[in-house]
Amino acid sequence: MSVFILPILFIALFVYCLFKRINTYDHFVKGAKGAIKLVVDIFPFIASILIAVALLRVSGLTDLLAQIMSPVFNLLGIPTELCELVLLRPFTGSGSYGILETIFTTYGADSYISRCACVIMGCSETIFYVATVYISQTKVKKLLYAIPVALFCSLIGTVLACLICKVM
Numbered sequence: 001m002s003v004f005i006l007p008i009l010f011i012a013l014f015v016y017c018l019f020k021r022i023n024t025y026d027h028f029v030k031g032a033k034g035a036i037k038l039v040v041d042i043f044p045f046i047a048s049i050l051i052a053v054a055l056l057r058v059s060g061l062t063d064l065l066a067q068i069m070s071p072v073f074n075l076l077g078i079p080t081e082l083c084e085l086v087l088l089r090p091f092t093g094s095g096s097y098g099i100l101e102t103i104f105t106t107y108g109a110d111s112y113i114s115r116c117a118c119v120i121m122g123c124s125e126t127i128f129y130v131a132t133v134y135i136s137q138t139k140v141k142k143l144l145y146a147i148p149v150a151l152f153c154s155l156i157g158t159v160l161a162c163l164i165c166k167v168m
Helices: 002-020 024-059 061-075 080-088 093-107 112-123 127-137 146-167
Strands: none
Touching: 002 024, 024 061, 024 080, 024 093, 024 127, 061 080, 080 093, 080 112, 080 146, 093 112, 112 146, 127 146
16 A cells, blocks of 8 residues: 555646646756755754764764763663663664664664664654754754753653563
């Protein structure tokens, strides 16, 4: 069924535009021009967050933070093996998937650690990445409460993910 959804949507859109006498090609080109401008506007923000994450990992700071935070995470029920994932997930999606792959390779795909990591990936968001993209494109610049609340919710989701995986 999912194979047919996208083609059906495109056909429905073209039929709608045909009945409304809308020039679809001109609107498509106009949208593509807007997308290129958006990419150019967002690129410096995305590049800076990706460089910062790469520097954190290469410098070993994430490993050090994971060691420092592991007693707190263990108290909350988060395994030590997931500390680096929990710390990097709010910053980067692709880096998190790299850590997830390492977890799969090290502990196996069906292990408790891997199941927790999968649920954490599914219930959390790249908070700083998303905030960077939105800040770069909107007039909203005051994120005093938004980011701490998002980080707290991500932590609660992580704790619950580990608890649910332990029970199941």
